[in-house]
Amino acid sequence: MIQNKYHANEKGYYGDFGGAYIPEMLYSNVEYLRTNYLRIIENPEFQLEFNQLLKDYVGRPSPLYFARRLSETYGASIFLKREDLNHTGAHKINNTIGQILMARQMGKTRIIAETGAGQHGVATATVAALMNLECVVYMGALDVQRQAPNVARMKMLGATVVPVHSGNKTLKDATNEAIRDWIQNPENTFYIIGSVVGPHPYPDMVSRFQSVISEEIKIQLLEKTGRENPDKIIACVGGGSNAAGAFYHFLDNENVELIAVEAEGLGINTHQTAATTAIGKTGIIHGSKTLLMQTSDGQIEEPYSISAGLDYPGIGPLHAHLFVTGRAKFYAATDHEALVAAKLLTRLEGIIPALESAHAFAVLPKVRLKQNEIVVINLSGRGDKDMETYLKSNF
């Protein structure tokens, strides 16, 4: 088992960040998970079923694609990890497969989830259909509007989508409501959290399920280039699950530069941003101590991003730790920069990225790239759900 400075300790801390700041109502469920998740995950039968589903159902391994024209544009060897080609269109399903198997193992009959862009909601509704379990997805009312195609998919998959009207009606508020549901249904319900956030063991558990991304990158890069370690890996961060997966097997190799990209929204100083590391301070959100956008009085600030999946006022505790230790470099990309990057990728490579993933591409002009350097970008999702936004921005 990997145990070192970039992984959670037994209490779920990455350095100063993590832990389980939960009301007593959640204690029994979280404690059961904490004391059993590793045993369940490491069980050979679980591993067999998990890997088989990832292969035959999700379509893994996802390709590692050499983006020739993008590489020529930026003067480096740029590879795209094609999580957008997974079943349901994003990396989210790696995690929901793992968690639904865990829910089944624990005898739970009802599944709840929060969702921002709807990708995690769709991935959860999908595996719930597969396992024939009841599924309720909480989604901010604003996101229900701006990600309508995903709402329709969840409904067709048999999930109940509950619009949440509190706060800014986005991902934070959906998460609050999912936690309240869990408080009220402690016996039969499993909460499938979609990112590396929440109380321990969720950040570690979700990281492990997503770590298949970097596991494959190593193998594929070795085949294609003769080296298993890239010079740089770039991923977008909302809560941070795709970045956690893309970074996971490179965390201990300090020669690999980790680059995380947050959503800057309209600009760092506009109060219309989701760039947590730029303006956040240590605090407690959704059961975890982490960096958090908040007022001086400790009220959580409403975030803003054009991308519903990055529109979150915190980041996972792993990422907070990577930020303060300097292990990862954090950048931010504005709405506009993300749109420009999405258009460029579309025209150069014929790939329409999700708005979230477009943020990762948006830092290519800002990052110093050397000739012959190998860069991997995690293309975490596809852009079908964002067509309305793209069309509105005059493509």
Added chain:
Amino acid sequence: MNLLQNILQNISKPLLSVYFTAGFPELNSTSVILHALEKSGVDMVEIGLPFSDPLADGVVIQQSSQKALANGMNLQKYLQQLAEIRPLSKLPFILMGYYNPVYQFGMENLLRECSKIGIDALIIPDLPPQEYEEKYKSLFEQYNISFVFLITPQTPTERMHKIDHLSSTFIYAVSSAATTGNALEIDEKKLAYFERLKSVGLKHPIIIGFGIDGKQNFDLATKYAAGAIIGSAYIKIISQSTNIEQDTENFIRGIRN
């Protein structure tokens, strides 16, 4: 001995505790409400420090918190208001709030202020017992402020005893698996839980909260516990009230009689 410890050592009738959100419905309602509650004969008050994202609360307390924040309530003003009211009241004051605003203010800063003002206890639902024990227990003892823990129907008996051991005044028993403000439905399972609370043999008195909305639930809960807490039901009353003093008196009399 603080006011809360004093009350708990001389229990002659079921204790009635009332929760309300500071700064709601108006920023300066706090003193009016406290005065009305004391006059109506409640035994202690839990004064909510509003938070933007109250995870354990149902929609009534969520909305009162949002309104209070919009009215300009924050921890500084909260302490200022209670400091002004304290000399006029004999009720034990309990601060109920979430961890993040307290964390930003600094726990020791807060305890020092509470001690100075005369706030007897803190309830912070998302600060777990282990964290309390490791980081803050000695500070609470130093300032003679009580930390009140929650237990729920899912809390194992062994853990109840551990929480009892860490407690210094009373234990807050959550009536059911619920957020605040969901009407308590009495069934066999719930009665079995209340029986367990009674028979488990905790050293500290138990006060039951969540879903207690009137006389019937209050009387039932206090058959099994030293007292009960009313929150959302009271907030509903004052949110529509044009005469807080009168409406409070009527509401509390309806429970006490």
